[in-house]
Every structure is written in C-alpha cells, then in structure tokens.
Amino acid sequence: MLHFVNDLVTLGQRMRHFRVAAGLTLDQLGAQVGIAASQLSLMENGKREPRLSLLGAIAEHLGIPVSELLDSTAPSERAGLEIELDRAQSSPVYAELGLPVLRAGKSLSDDALRTIVGLHRELARRAREAIATPEEARRANTELRALMRTKNNHLPEIDDLAQREVDAVGHVSGALTHRSVGRMAERLGLELVYVSDLPHSARSVTDFANGRIYLPPASIPGGHGLRSMALQAIAHRLLEHTAPESYADFLQQRLEINYFAAAVLMPRRQSIEFLTAAKQERNIAVEDFRDAFGVTHEAAALRFTNLATADLGITTHFLRVDGAGSVTGKAPGGAGGACARPE
Secondary structure, eight states: OOTTOOOHHHHHHHHHHHHHHTTOOHHHHHHHHTOOHHHHHHHHTTSSOOOHHHHHHHHHHHTSOHHHHHOSSOSSHHHHHHHHHHHHHTSHHHHTTTOOOOOOOTTSOHHHHHHHHHHHHHHHHHHHHTOOOHHHHHHHHHHHHHHHHHTTTOOHHHHHHHHHHHHHTTOOSSSOOHHHHHHHHHHTTOEEEEOSOOOTTOSOEEETTTTEEEEOSOOSTTSHHHHHHHHHHHHHHHTTOOOOSSHHHHHHHHHHHHHHHHHHHSOHHHHHHHHHHHHHTTOOOHHHHHHHHTOOHHHHHHHHHHHIIIIISOOOOEEEEOTTOOEEEEOTTSOOOEEOOOO
C-alpha cells in the first residue's frame, strides 16, 4: 500500500485529471489496467488507496510518469477547490452543524463552488476566533502539561529534526547566527524579510505562497527573539502543520514550534556535550548554558528541562517561574509547584 501518500483526495483528482485528458472513460482505463471501473472510481474519489503496481500501470496507460500522479498539488483550479471543499466538509467544525455533505459534481458551476468554498473559509475563520472557552483552555493546558510530564518534557523526534537542520547549515558550536537561520529558511524555499509595519498582534507573518517570512526589524538583546520567531515559522513548514481545529491542537502546535526553535538554538548533541562536562565538574549553571549558546536565561532553563531527565540522568519534573522571570527546576520529592511549562 502507498503509505507515503498522505492525501488520497489529491491523488484521486490527479488520476481523474490525466484520465480525462487522455480521453478515457473509467470503463476503458479499468479494462486496460485490469480493475473494475467502480474500484477505479473509488480511488479517484479518494476513498481507496491504490497499490504502487496499479499506479504504475495507470501511469503507463496514461503516458505519464508515476511522479505526475504522486505530485501533491492540485491539477487545476477546479480540482483545488473540490479538494478544499472535501477537507472543509470533513472537519469537526462542519460536522457539528449536522448538514449533509455536498458533492462537487459536474452540475455545480465553478462560480458556485468558489462561493461555497469561500463560505467554508469564513466558517473556519470564525471558529478559530472563538476556538475555546476559558474552561476548555484550562483543560487543554492541564492535559498538555500532564502529557509532557509523562514524556519527561522531551520530544526526541523534534530534537532529531532540529539537529539535522543545524548540521545541514554547517553549524558546529556556539550561538546560532542570523545567517544560519536564513540559510535554513532558504533550504525550504523561504526568505526572511524584516519590515516595520507588521500588525501589532503578530510576532511574524509567513507567506508560504510567495516564500517569505516577515519579521520585525528589532529584537531583544542577543538576537534571540528574531531567531526564535523565524525558527518557529520554519517549524510550521517542517512539521507540516495545518490550521488548528481546536484549542488543544493550537497548544500542541505552539509547543512543537517552540520546542523546535529551542532545539535549533541549543542543539541536542552540542547541549548534551556541554551539560555533561558541567555535570562531571559538578558545576551546572543555567547562566553558563545561556551564555554558551547566546540565548535568554529563561530559554536556557526551559531547554535544560528537555534534556535533564532523558539525557543527563538528572530527574527534573517541573518548573517555577517567578514574577521576575527566574526559572527554578525541581526534582521528585521537592516542595510543590507547577508542571514544566510546555514552551
């Protein structure tokens, strides 16, 4: 099975597009590749996953390489709108309305389809604005803190991803430069653009269509702020995030992008080397960790909790942050406090 195909709807649209372009009916193509037209129709509608060997046969009879079928982009504007409609009607927001599913058949004009998709976009936007009540927000925060505690505040998959990105730009030790962050963005086809007129409510704005990440021109001392904001935007692309469908989903994505940014600024391999040497000397200090990687005190302390239990054998299970921003880690058996903050 094609477990690497994440979007069967797009695959089906591309199969239909090239079949129609070749002037073949479902029955004709099905007969050529040895499959019933009804089964082929299910695949074109994104309801069934074809075998790789079958895709190869289909591509051969359509006169195209298999890569054309596996391309992740919609084959036409109409197809793109149909895919967006399918996804919108599969969302929890639409399910809560209890309305029937609308199929974008041939009788539905392009203008009507654009209007319906536009309504779905607005519905999703309004749902995001009122995404959680205070009670839901508290519950989501509590659940995420509890989950991170079971993981020792450690996400090894994101650590590995961050390490690969750091290694790819040739960063070895010390503070990560703005230039290295820019090169990471370039590897994804993105450009960092510094502007002075961002909306007050926005830390950064990412325009994936045109490959730009817009950032403010100023930063907190040390440059950590700008680097972190750019890395968070990069993380959304690398982690393949889509628009959050719930407050819990939003929190999970925020945790992951913050974790990725910290894991790039303080890479796991280099951090463990530094902290292991300090542990052997019985002289671990957040201030030293902070200065070694050119980050803020709070960022260094939070990053320490990602690595302490999993990699250093120093069990740290929660943090306390006081009004001045000082961060204190506690080990099991200590006095009360709050679970490690997932940022």
